[in-house]
Amino acid sequence: STLSAGEWPSVGTNVVAVGWGTLSEGGSLPTTLQQVTVQTVAYQASTCVRTMVNWTVQLCAG
Numbered sequence: 001s002t003l004s005a006g007e008w009p010s011v012g013t014n015v016v017a018v019g020w021g022t023l024s025e026g027g028s029l030p031t032t033l034q035q036v037t038v039q040t041v042a043y044q045a046s047t048c049v050r051t052m053v054n055w056t057v058q059l060c061a062g
Contacts, residue, residue: 008059013040015061038062 009015018035022028038061041048048060 009040011040011042014038015040015059017061 003009014037016035016037018033020029020033023030023034041060041062043049043052043055043060045060047062052058052060
């Protein structure tokens with residue numbers, strides 16, 4: 001389903017991330033568009049608190 005502007009998925013919701021980013025730290029860019037399905041995580045989770053930079057445009061998943 002699609003969320004309206006300003007809405008955020010509930011914790012545990014499957015979301016899809018798509019992009020051309022590196023597949024490993026310092027790695028080269030892929031030649032094929034990458035896609036992964038992950039579940040959202042609570043913002044209070046320790047990994048989210050340490051890594052979130054812009055809470056208005058990022059969500060925590062993994």
